[in-house]
Amino acid sequence: MGPVAPVYVGRQSETDRLRMLAHRAAAGHGTAVLVEGEPGIGKTTLLDHLAADCAALGMRVLRGTAEDLEQRLPFAAIAACLGIGAATTDPDLVRVSGLLRGEEAFAQRLAAANHEFVLTEAILDLFDEWFARGPVAVLLDDAQWADRQSVVVLHRLGRGIEQQPLLLVVATRSAPRADVVDALERSLVSRGGRLLELAPLAPDDVLALTRDLLTADPGPRLAQLVATAGGNPMYVTELLAELAEKGALAREDGRVELVWDTDELAEGWVPPPLAELIVQRLGFLAPPVRDTLQTAAVFGRTVDLMELAEVLDRPVSELSEVAVAAVEAGVLTDTGTRLEFRQPLIREALIARVPPTVRAALHQRALRRVATGGERVGVERVAEHLLAGDALDARMTDWLTETADTLTVRAPAQAVTLLRRALDTAPDAARPRLRLQLIRALLWQGLHADAERLARVALAEGGDPAQEGALYWLLVQACYRRGRLRESLAAIDDALERAPLTEVERGRFHGFAAVCLCFLVRFDEARTAALRAVELGEATGDARTAGIGDFALALTYVVDGDLERAMAADDRAIAALAEGVQPDLQVDPYTLRGLCLMELDRLPDADRALATAIAANRDTGGAYLPIAHTLRARLLYLSGRWDDALIECEIGLDSPDLLGSAVRLRGIADLIAVHRGGAAPAAVGDAGYAHHSSRWARALTLESQQGPAAAFELLAPAWERAHGLEPRALVYRVCTDLARLAVAAGRPERARALADDIDALPAAHLRPSMAATARLCRGLADGDADLLLAAAADFQRAGWPLYEAGAYENAAEVLARRERPAQARQALDRALEIYGRLEAAADIARAEARLRQAGVRRGVRGPRKRPKHGWEALTETEQRVAALVAEGLSNPDIAAQLFLSRRTVQSHVSSILGKLQVTSRVELAVRAAERSAAQP
Known part of the structure; x- marks a missing residue:
């Protein structure tokens, strides 16, 4: 009898279940499925049938297989699903393919984490575009070998899967497998994903x-x-x-x-056991076929006939005959675009027959052939052979030196390992350049301590004087990224004193010193360094040097409260850095512009500036991304768009946080939660609050538990200790609650002192919100209702509804105690109406209690609460997003129109679906059309 062909029986229930889910996904109800089972149980065959079913439904089918040799290769598994290879020509894949190749990564990204973030967002953008065109099926086999970055992409796809026409199926061995795959399973199942365990056949x-x-x-x-x-x-x-x-x-x-x-x-x-049985059956293959397959197995699951021909020094036509025989024998399978081993167990069995020394020799032979393969052979493929082979010879060391940057971006872990290995054996002449590249690779991978140590060794040993400036710059970066700013400044001083720097290099060192000095709250020194950077930048014609100097200058003006000069300096920085900001310069004039505009109470302009900053940082993996999200969350909090602010906090917390923005984001979320009657952050010691916003939120809760005096004592340090990058000119917002607590605790003089402090701040008269805060503090201290009502009007002009409501609440109590009940009730009603819009339940309860004690009660009808479900439950932003979804726009298209991020739009869509009690964008569009038709 001849070879036995594989067939498919006994999985009708599983096939029917997956086919049903595919139909649901095609109709807009996305879902995820994890298929688990032992090797050989039928996972691959099940995916084969599912792929055919999905194709018959008109779905875009993205089928890929993770490989054990690529577990350290970022995005390898998802790239296999997307069909990205050296010859990718699909216009949809141009950007993602370029990012995978690491094009201009060092010029635009700070580190691997930032680059991975950009790539992940680009892949998700691509999926959103595809979702707008039709349903998509992502089928990943052998996910037990998936790389961490691909797993993150799958996790992110699973987050919003219910609102997209997506079927996500991940097949994996039950064990052993990587921890990240277990985490993916928990993530998908927690969001409604199905777990399908393939049991043995009956x-x-x-x-x-x-x-x-x-x-x-x-x-x-x-x-x-x-x-x-x-x-x-x-x-x-x-x-x-x-x-x-x-x-x-x-x-x-x-x-x-x-x-x-x-x-x-x-x-x-x-x-015998299955693995041994496979080995025995392979013995019946013709020796030339078996020997060729053993060699191919060493190089991975995919069989590259051209590579194999080069390694074995045999014509491709001859190997094609071997491939045909292997396909007929059921050892290989032809996917239509490539040849690969039909089952991982078959490849594993073949590899087991090749001694380790022979495998290493095969990799060495492959190296001599593929290292000159140009673009057809990716650097990561060559690196795989290098890692599996013996020591690097001179030729491969030269190759590594020439391709180190590309390899570092594409496969950072492999790059670090190979550069370390090469440095150990390299001749003296090659060591300086290899060491410089290794330091860059260590920084890129986030191994900052190792990078700092190696940079110091290199500088101590000396070498090529032309590299000293670069070595010092890397040392400065390593210290900075470890949070050791003083060591960064010391390294800058050494560089300026000892290294043979160009004037451009000197200017950039001065500019970077200015940034470090700002963060160290040494603003006079920062201004001196910044002015020197601007001077050198203008003298050499280096716009970037002048730009970093102007950015640092603007930052010093902001903390001084001189926002007009800050804006002027920042505008110069934006113009100078128009061609892009080098990631290692650590500046972002767009985010700083958003801050200045917000502090000038120009909230719509600030919103647009911060949207630009977020988009720029998102596309480049900029370090200021979470800061931009933090500022936008603060703006949304001030302007009363609290649901949007919470989304901004959530997204900001998901961003690479190199500058410690998480505590500020959590603080804003804490404040919103407390105002809405939720739980406050846990009580800690006086010095234990990571940010004054969390202290503030805790103080508001403490007021209801222990009274205003205790709350005042807890909150007062937020104002009294304000300094540095968060001076009183930026922290004065706490004074409205601080003054109210002081008066309630019988200490009106403290409220009066607050008003005096605020009036003394620079340019207070130019900022409506600051002038309003001073009036409110003074009005509370003096019991002056007219001042409080004037403050309410000022807060309205500034666009701060919570503060406007607070001013009306305070005015209502003063009016009541002055026996002007009608005016008091009018002010109270206005306060409660605004609090109601904000869903500020705690503020409503406090205002009603205060006015009851003063003898004023509102009518039976209180502020109308926003419904929890239906069109009326949608916020203003959600209504705009819903309208654009109904028009068929993708999330990236909606984001572009509304100056939002794609993630923000995704969060809004999830909220909209929940409030309208629908489960897909298709249903949302139908509901919107029905509503539009029903309206006159």
Whole structure:
């Protein structure tokens, strides 16, 4: 009998279930499925049938397989699904493909984490574009070998899957597998994903499989033997193939029965384990085919005939014949775009027959061939051979030196390992350049301590004077990224004193020193360094040097409260850095512009500036991304768009946070939660609050528990200790609550002192919100209702509704105590109406209690709460997003129109679906059309 072809039986229930989910996804109800099972249980075959079903539904099918040799290669698994390779020409994939190749990564990104963030966002943008065109199926096999970055992409896809026409199916061995795959399973299941465990085939299904494979019923002895296969379809298939090769199967009376040449063989033969059985069956392949496949197996699951031809020094035509034979034997499969081993177990069995020394020799031979393969052979492929081979020779060291930057971006872990190995054996002449590249690779991978140590060693040993400036710059970066700003400044001083720097390099060192000095709250020194950077930048014609100097100058003006001069300096920085900001300069004039505009109470302008900053940082992985999200969350909090602010906090917390913005984001979320009657942050010691916003939120809760005096004592340090990058000119917002607590605690003089302090701040008269805060503090201290009502009007002009409501609440109490009940009730009603819009339940309760004590009660009808469901439940932003979704726009398109990020739009869409109680964008569009038709 000839080779036995694989067939598919016994999985009708699983097939039907997946087909149903595919239909739902095609209709806009996305879902995720994790298929688990032991090797050979049928996961790959199940995906084969599912892919055909999805294609028949008109879905875009993205099928890929993770490989064990690529677990350290970022985005390898998802790139396989996307079909990205060296010859990618699909215009949809141009940007993602370029990012995977690391094009201009060092010029635009700070580190691997930032680059990975940009790549992840680009891939998700691409999926959003595809979702707008039609349903998508992502089918990943052998996910137990998926790289961490691909798993993150799958996790992110799973987050918003319910609102997209997406079927995400991940097939994996039950064990062993990486921890990140277990984390992915938990993530997807927590969001409604299904877990599909492929159990062994039932006995009747095993007999049906045997019958289909043999095209005849099995005899009793054969049926008894296949029953020992544990219900594993691959085991059954391989067992029958082995028996066929041994001549132990014969057709008798319309059935196929087990026969042996001798009774001894029949009695003594026991089916071996699956892996051993595969090895035995491979022994029946023709020796040339088997030997060629063993070599191919060493190089990975995918079989590259051109690479194999170069390694074996045989023509491709000859190897094509081998490939045809291997496909016919069921060892290889032709996917239509490439050849690959049909099952990982087959490849593993072949590799096991190759001694480790021979494998290393094969990789060395491959190196000599593929290292000159140009763009057809990626640097990561060459690196795989280098890692699996012996020590690097001079030729491969030269190759590594020339390609280090590209390899560092594409496979940072491999780059660091190889550069370290090369540095250990390199001749003295090659060491300086290798060491410089290794330091860059260590910084890129986030190994800052190692980078600092190696940079100091290199500078101490000396070497090429032309590299000293670069080495000092890397040392400065390493210290800075470790949070050791004083060491950064010391390194800058050493560089300026000892290294043979160009004037451009000197200017950039001065500019970077200015930034460090700002963060160290040494603003006079920072201004001196910044002015020197501007001077050198203008003298040399280096716009970037002048730009970093102007940015640092602007920052010093902001903390001084001189926002007009800050804006002017920042505008110069934006103009100077128009071609882009080098990531290691650590500046972002767009985010600083947003801050200045917000502090000038120009909230719409600030919102647009921060949207620009977020988009720029998102596209480049900029370090200021979470700061831009923090400022935008603060703006949304001030302007009363609290649901939007919470989304901004959530997204900001998901961003790479190199500058410690998380505490500020959590503080804003804490404040919103407390105002809405939620839990406050846990009580800690006086010095234990990471940011004054969390202290503020805790103080508001403490007021209701222990009274205003205790709350005042907790909150007062937020104002009294304000300094540095968060001076009183930026922290004065706490004074409205601080003054109210002071007066309630019987200390009106403290409220009056607050008003005096605020009036003394620079340019207070130019900022409506600051003038309003001073009026409110003074009005509370003096019991002056007119001042409080004037403050309310000022806060309205500034666009701060919570503060406007607070001013009306305070005015209402003063008016009530002055026996002006009608005016008091009018002010109270205005306060409660605004609090109601904000859903500020805690503020409503406090205002009502204060006015009851003063003898004023509101009418029976309180502020109308926003419904929890239906169109009226949507915020203003959500209504705009819903309208654009109904028009068929993708999330990136909506983001571009509304100056939002794609993630923000995704969060809004999830909220909209929940409030309208629909489960897909399609249903949302139908509801919107019905609503539009019903309106006159």
